Amino acid sequence: MISETHALALIGVMALGTMALRFLPFLLFSKGTPRVILYLGDVLPYAVMAMLVVYCLKSTDFMSASHGLPEILSVALVAGLHKWKHSTILSILAGTICYMLLIRIM
Numbered sequence: 001m002i003s004e005t006h007a008l009a010l011i012g013v014m015a016l017g018t019m020a021l022r023f024l025p026f027l028l029f030s031k032g033t034p035r036v037i038l039y040l041g042d043v044l045p046y047a048v049m050a051m052l053v054v055y056c057l058k059s060t061d062f063m064s065a066s067h068g069l070p071e072i073l074s075v076a077l078v079a080g081l082h083k084w085k086h087s088t089i090l091s092i093l094a095g096t097i098c099y100m101l102l103i104r105i106m
Contacts, residue, residue, distance in 0.1 A: 070102035 002010075029037070053075070060068045078095035082088065 066103075066106040070099055070106055073102060074099035 057071055057075070060071050062068045074095045077098050078091045081094055082091040085091070
């Protein structure tokens with residue numbers, strides 16, 4: 001068991017580390033954000049989403065009984081809902097519910 005002073009010291013070090021990481025960009029980019037950082041801020045969210053889709057669908061077995069139908073329908077629902085309503089939470093929630101229902105009935 002660690003002592004109270006040791007626990008408080010650990011919490012203090014973690015708080016200082018977190019604060020340093022939060023304040024560092026403001027100190028480094030006080031004269032303006034470099035173009036590379038702005039570019040990465042524009043393209044990385046889409047790249048991360050594409051990687052997540054690939055990661056989620058990489059183990060889909062198209063030779064099984066359902067032939068990947070729950071995954072395909074759920075991805076199509078998410079994409080369609082997001083294109084229509086522009087609501088990330090709605091599309092993810094509906095896609096998750098659709099997938100869970102389809103894997104139970106197929």
